Amino acid sequence: MTDKVKELLSKCLQAKDMAHCPYSQFPVGAAILTEDGAIITGCNVENASYGLTVCAERTAIQRAVAEGHKKFKAIAVTCDIKDNFVGPCGACRQVLMEFGSNWIVYLTKPDGSYKETSLSELLPLAFSSEHLAKDG
Numbered sequence: 001m002t003d004k005v006k007e008l009l010s011k012c013l014q015a016k017d018m019a020h021c022p023y024s025q026f027p028v029g030a031a032i033l034t035e036d037g038a039i040i041t042g043c044n045v046e047n048a049s050y051g052l053t054v055c056a057e058r059t060a061i062q063r064a065v066a067e068g069h070k071k072f073k074a075i076a077v078t079c080d081i082k083d084n085f086v087g088p089c090g091a092c093r094q095v096l097m098e099f100g101s102n103w104i105v106y107l108t109k110p111d112g113s114y115k116e117t118s119l120s121e122l123l124p125l126a127f128s129s130e131h132l133a134k135d136g
Contacts, residue, residue, distance in 0.1 A: 005074075008033050009108055012076035015041035015056065022046060028079045030056035030088075032064050035071035040064040057092035061099070072099055076106035076114070085115040093123040101126065 008031050016029025021044055028044040042060025046053045057077060075096065079086050085107035088096065096103060096119055103119040
């Protein structure tokens, strides 16, 4: 494991501790590695109007875009589940797909162990901006 991946996993775990999840009690952390080597974190932020809740992965991507990043290499996600690797929800997978399908995804347990996969594996046959191209 490279130092950058170690840092990504560590920041992902730290981000989970910042989650605002008074309703679900299900903290989630995410950390995105940009193409230029920056790491941007996010956590889930719940709302009493449940539909307004924002997942950790979407918080991280929105922060990254707001900071000028639009090309990404990897994302690490974590929650408190210890027995299984847990991936992003379907909505988050679709939002990540907006920025390409070739991401490495690190599904991370609370103890720091992880499973490496890819966004294209997590969201096969995905809808993307390519589907919006108009034929001449």
